[in-house]
Amino acid sequence: MDRIETVVIKLGGSVITHKDRPLTLRIKALDQLSKVITQHRSRKIIIHGGGSFGHYYAKKAGLSTECKEIGDIEGVYLTRKSMFDLHQKIVRSLSSRGIKPYTITPFFAGENSIIMKSFFLDLLNQGLTPVLFGDVIPCHGGFKILSGDDIAYSICSMIKPNRMIFCMDVDGVYPSSKMEGDAICELDSRSVKNFVGTSKKYDVTGGITRKLKIALKISKLGTDVFFVNGLKPDVVFKALNGVIGMGTCMRGRR
Secondary structure (H helix, E strand, C coil): CCCCCEEEEEECHHHHECCCCCCCECHHHHHHHHHHHHHCCCEEEEEECCHHHHHHHHHHHCCCCCCECCCCHHHHHHHHHHHHHHHHHHHHHHHHCCCCEEECCHHHHHCCHHHHHHHHHHHHHCCCEEEEECEEEEECCEEEEECHHHHHHHHHHHHCCCEEEEEECCCCCCCCCCCCCCCCCECCHHHHHCCCCCCCCCCCCCHHHHHHHHHHHHHCCCCEEEEEECCCHHHHHHHHCCCCCCCEEECCCC
16 A cells, blocks of 8 residues: 655635735635645645734734733734634635544644654544644743744654645745746745745734745755645645645755
8 A cells, every 4th residue: 555645734824815804714715725635645734824814913912923912912812713713614614625624723832742743643544634723822921923834843843744835825935025927946045045025914923034944944854845826726736746846845855
């Protein structure tokens, strides 16, 4: 029997929501992604961003990936509530396509990695698909955002998947913030170091520049990392199969 590969998929907030329109889901895009994810023969771990749900309230409350004292405690509550609301919509979409989602809240990040690795593998081996999401967590003296990208790195560190797929609303990573011409086919550590990107209106987690730094860390684990257009199901499916040339690739190396 062929060994079944393991893939971690990050559904970016810009793909599953209209990121510049507060609390607005991209229903068709989410359904298409759920369908193509179901069609691919692999064990999957899915992470989703906050888009115009979590990021909208987080921006208003002054939350970021840095620990800080927050005066607007109601904003913390509203940010978390909006993330759970979005999560339920995503879980429903996935399950409607035959995926068996298993929700995991982000607090696993502080747990023993050996125990958590066994936990994730048990779920995967029994046919369940772990689904996680960015969240607000308490820290010393305040709160901070635990982003979906940070969660992706934690999982990849434990599981060492074959591939990590970042689904975006563009065709990959571009050489300039103007996004003119073609996306970069392959990235290495030097190009990541010199990269300067832009963030969406409600993005509070560092945008593409921070994402690339995390992706570089993932690639050093030996996992191939892809940045693809999540609005193009055929491209996502090819990336799931590891086809180079689909968006932007950062090859895994040890």
